[in-house]
Amino acid sequence: MEFLTPESWDEALTAKALSPDALPLAGGTDVMVELNLTARRPPLLLDLTRIPELTTWSLTDDGRIRLGAGVTYRQVIEELNDELPGLAMAARTVGSPQIRNRGTVGGNLGAASPAGDCHPPLLAVGAEVEVASVVGSRLIPIDEFFTGVKRNALSPEELIAAVIVPTARGPQQFSKIGTRNAMVIAVCSFAIALDAHHQTVGTGIGSAAPTPIRAHGAERMLTHALKSLWQRRGPLPEDLVQQFALNVATAAKPIDDVRGTAAYRQHALTVMARRTLTWAWDEYWSTGEAAA
Amino acid sequence: MRITCTVNGQTHQADDVWEGESLLYLLRERLGLPGSKNACEQGECGSCTVFMDDETVCACLVAAGQAEGREIRTIEGLSEGDRLHPIQQAFVETGAVQCGFCTPGLLIQVADLLRNNANPTDLEIREALAGNLCRCTGYEQIIEAVRLAAARIHPTGEFAR
Ligand SMILES: Cc1cc2nc3c(=O)[nH]c(=O)nc-3n(C[C@H](O)[C@H](O)[C@H](O)COP(=O)(O)OP(=O)(O)OC[C@H]3O[C@@H](n4cnc5c(N)ncnc54)[C@H](O)[C@@H]3O)c2cc1C
Numbered sequence: 158m159e160f161l162t163p164e165s166w167d168e169a170l171t172a173k174a175l176s177p178d179a180l181p182l183a184g185g186t187d188v189m190v191e192l193n194l195t196a197r198r199p200p201l202l203l204d205l206t207r208i209p210e211l212t213t214w215s216l217t218d219d220g221r222i223r224l225g226a227g228v229t230y231r232q233v234i235e236e237l238n239d240e241l242p243g244l245a246m247a248a249r250t251v252g253s254p255q256i257r258n259r260g261t262v263g264g265n266l267g268a269a270s271p272a273g274d275c276h277p278p279l280l281a282v283g284a285e286v287e288v289a290s291v292v293g294s295r296l297i298p299i300d301e302f303f304t305g306v307k308r309n310a311l312s313p314e315e316l317i318a319a320v321i322v323p324t325a326r327g328p329q330q331f332s333k334i335g336t337r338n339a340m341v342i343a344v345c346s347f348a349i350a351l352d353a354h355h356q357t358v359g360t361g362i363g364s365a366a367p368t369p370i371r372a373h374g375a376e377r378m379l380t381h382a383l384k385s386l387w388q389r390r391g392p393l394p395e396d397l398v399q400q401f402a403l404n405v406a407t408a409a410k411p412i413d414d415v416r417g418t419a420a421y422r423q424h425a426l427t428v429m430a431r432r433t434l435t436w437a438w439d440e441y442w443s444t445g446e447a448a449a
Numbered sequence: 450m451r452i453t454c455t456v457n458g459q460t461h462q463a464d465d466v467w468e469g470e471s472l473l474y475l476l477r478e479r480l481g482l483p484g485s486k487n488a489c490e491q492g493e494c495g496s497c498t499v500f501m502d503d504e505t506v507c508a509c510l511v512a513a514g515q516a517e518g519r520e521i522r523t524i525e526g527l528s529e530g531d532r533l534h535p536i537q538q539a540f541v542e543t544g545a546v547q548c549g550f551c552t553p554g555l556l557i558q559v560a561d562l563l564r565n566n567a568n569p570t571d572l573e574i575r576e577a578l579a580g581n582l583c584r585c586t587g588y589e590q591i592i593e594a595v596r597l598a599a600a601r602i603h604p605t606g607e608f609a610r
C-alpha cells in the first residue's frame with residue numbers, strides 16, 4: 158500500500174488519474190473503520206486533508222454555498238447554521254463530537270450510504286455535486302448522484318470537489334429515527350425544505366430505499382396545495398398534513414434489516430413527515446415570513 | 450514510511466510505519482504511549498480520544514500519515530508531573546473510575562468541554578461525552594466529576610479574564 162498526501166487539488170487529481178483505484182481519504186471515519194476491521198487493502202491511500210480549498214466554503218455569484226468536500230460536520234454546525242439550517246440540523250445528529258470534528262460532507266457523499274445524514278437535506282434543497290478529474294469538472298444534480306447501495310456517479314478518475322447548496326429561503330427541518338440521541342445510524346430519516354420565495358417544497362428520505370431519494374409525489378401535491386396558503390397566517394389543514402405524510406411513506410421502498418422492519422420504517426416516515434412539515438410551516442407563518 | 454509529529458510537546462519520529470496504520474497504533478505500539486486505549490477501532494467507544502491540532506479525535510480513525518507534522522496531545526500529557534490535573538482529581542474523588550479503561554479518553558474529551566464551556570449543564574455534559582462509552586460506572590459519577598472539575602477550574606462559573 159502507498160500513502161500519498163497531495164498539497165494541491167491539481168496534484169490530487171493527477172494522482173487519481175494515474176491510480177484510478179486509489180482510495181480517497183478525508184476524515185477517515187468510514188475509510189479507517191474499513192482498514193481496521195476488514196481485509197480491504199487499496200493500493201494507494203490518497204489523503205485529501207491538506208488541500209486548502211477542500212476545507213473551506215464560499216458564496217457563489219448566484220447566492221448559493223459552495224461547500225468544499227472536506228468541510229467537517231463541526232464547521233457546518235458552527236458556521237452555516239443560518240444559511241443551511243437543514244444540513245446543520247442533520248450534522249448535529251452525526252456520531253459524536255469526535256466524529257463531527259473529523260467527518261466531512263464530501264466523505265458522506267463518497268460513501269453514499271443510504272443512511273448518510275447529509276443526503277436528505279441536500280436532496281430537499283436540490284444541491285449539486287461538483288466533481289472533477291484532470292480533464293475538467295462537472296456538476297451532478299444530487300438526485301442523480303446516488304446510483305445504488307453505497308454507489309455514486311463518480312467515475313474512477315474523479316474526485317468530489319464540492320457540493321453546491323442553495324441557501325435557505327424558508328424553514329427547513331430534519332428528523333432521524335434511532336435507538337438513542339447520539340451515535341446512531343438512521344433507521345430512517347426525513348428532511349423538508351420550504352422555499353417561501355419560489356413557493357415550493359423539497360423533501361429527502363434516508364435509509365428507506367436502496368439510495369437516498371426525494372418524495373416527488375409528496376412534493377408536487379404539497380406545492381400545489383400550498384398555492385393558496387402561503388399568504389395566509391395559520392396552521393395547515395390536518396388532512397393536508399396527513400395526505401403529505403402518506404405520500405412520503407409511499408415514495409419509500411424500505412426493507413427489513415437489523416435496524417428495523419420495512420413496516421416500521423414506513424410508519425416512522427409518516428410520523429416524521431407530519432412532524433417536520435408542521436414544525437417548518439408553523440415556523441414559517443408564526444415568524445411573520447408569511448407577510449414578506 | 451516515516452512519520453514525524455509532536456506528541457505532548459515533544460517531537461517524535463517513527464520509521465517503517467505501515468501506510469494503513471492508525472494514529473492510535475502509532476502512539477501505543479511505536480511511540481510507547483499506551484495511555485490512549487484501544488477497544489473498538491471503529492470510532493464507537495471514544496477510549497482512544499486525543500487532541501489533534503486542538504480538536505478531539507478518535508485516534509483509531511486517523512491514519513498515521515495524516516498525523517504527520519501535527520500536534521497531538523494524549524492523556525500522558527494532561528497532568529503536570531505527579532500532580533493530577535483537576536479533572537483527574539475530580540474523577541478520583543467522585544468514584545468516576547472503576548476499571549479505568551474508558552478514563553483516558555473521557556479525560557481528554559472533558560478537557561475539551563471545559564476549555565470551551567466554563568459551566569456546562571448536565572445536558573451539555575452528556576452531549577459532549579456521547580461518544581465515550583463506559584461499561585462500569587453507569588455515567589452518574591462521571592457527570593458528577595465533570596461538575597466538580599468545572600467548579601474548581603472555573604470557580605466563578607465563567608472563564609477567568
Ligand atoms: C462512530 C461513527 C458514527 C457515525 N455516525 C454517522 C451518522 O450518525 N451519520 C452519518 O451519516 N454517518 C455516520 N458515520 C459515517 C461517517 O462518519 C460519515 O459517512 C462521514 O461523513 C464520512 O466522512 P469522512 O470525511 O470521515 O470520510 P472518509 O472515511 O475519509 O471517506 C468516506 C468515503 O468517501 C470517499 N471520499 C472522501 N472524500 C472524497 C472526495 N473528495 N472525493 C471522492 N471520494 C471521497 C472515500 O474514499 C470513502 O469511500 C459514522 C461513523 C462512525 C465511525
Ligand code: FES
Binds near residue numbers: 489491496509
Ligand atoms: S478504539 Fe477508537 S473509538 Fe474505540
Ligand code: FES
Binds near residue numbers: 549584585
Ligand atoms: S470505568 Fe470501566 S469502562 Fe469506564
